[in-house]
Amino acid sequence: MRLLLVEDDNHVAAALSAVLTRHGFQVVHARNGEEALQAFLPDDRAPEGQEPFGVVLLDLGLPDQDGYEVCGKIRKRTSTPVIMVTARADVRSRIHGLNLGADDYVTKPYDTGELLARIHAVSRRNASGEASAAPGDTTVDLGPVHIELPTRRVSVEGSDVQLTRKEFDLLALLAQRPGVVFRREQIISEVWRTSWEGTGRTLEVHVASLRSKLRMPALIETVRGVGYRLVAPDTSGAAGGPGAPRDT
Structure with missing residues (x-):
């Protein structure tokens, strides 16, 4: 190489x-x-x-x-x-x-x-190549968040958000099953292709960066001691929607 x-x-x-x-x-x-x-x-x-x-x-x-x-x-x-x-x-x-x-x-x-x-x-x-999607599953919509898997584009309320390669892969992984908790070890294995424990801090930094870039702190919820899950935004306008963090 x-x-x-x-x-x-x-x-x-x-x-x-x-x-x-x-x-x-x-x-x-x-x-x-x-x-x-x-x-x-x-x-x-x-x-x-x-x-x-x-x-x-x-x-x-x-x-x-x-x-x-x-x-x-x-x-x-x-x-x-x-x-x-x-x-x-x-x-x-x-x-x-x-x-x-x-x-x-x-x-x-x-x-x-x-x-x-x-x-x-x-x-x-x-x-291993860029993340690919199965036919018919090329886009994911989560309230104002729109994810295009083949082109690796993400937008919030119609405005493009520039993500790094790993940030996109992390978001795409969590978006596969909104509400399902992904263990830290699983995320590290699938996104970073390693089981090395030193990657844990890098995962935390990427989650923090995603929350900041998407301007939706509540979208990715920390499940203490386990991992993370993506919480689909509440578009009904009810109190406690996506604007307020669910975990700190």
Whole structure:
């Protein structure tokens, strides 16, 4: 698998590249944001004779551009999974990175085995293809929320909502059976294609981001100690409709 490593520290990049190469990756090293963007052709094709990148490892502390800005530009050019690798460990930074389209977020210092596990997890998920729907089940309507599964579009009251790939997959999974509780382990298995316990925090961040983007905190209800379920909005106009959170 070709892997794009965006890291301005040559010593860190050399050490990590050696480890990744031993595990079968073909590493392309970009030292700044501009080099990272130049690695992708505008139409997401790989250079002639080369396979597309399977994963991007993106450091946020780049000398020419902020890593968040680079992530947003990469996401506009390609759907290649992006894993942010950074010392910024606060939740707000994680949420911001995931909202920009990152598929995962690893904080420094990290265990090499952990990083490899995350790389394989996002690459497996990407290789499995985008979520597909059975014939006749191509759209889901939940009150003002409209979900188009084939095109992966979501709108609220007619206005499009931009979701990351994992945010959409999480919403689409819960929307399959409104009112049914999905266990955390099941969600992690189906959306992240892993049973690794470290993904639990990432799930919480994605749920919080979905609630914020859809502007409907009550749509996704936390079932304490179990998981989450999607609560179909009450469109009857009765008190206690979708505008008020059901769980905090």
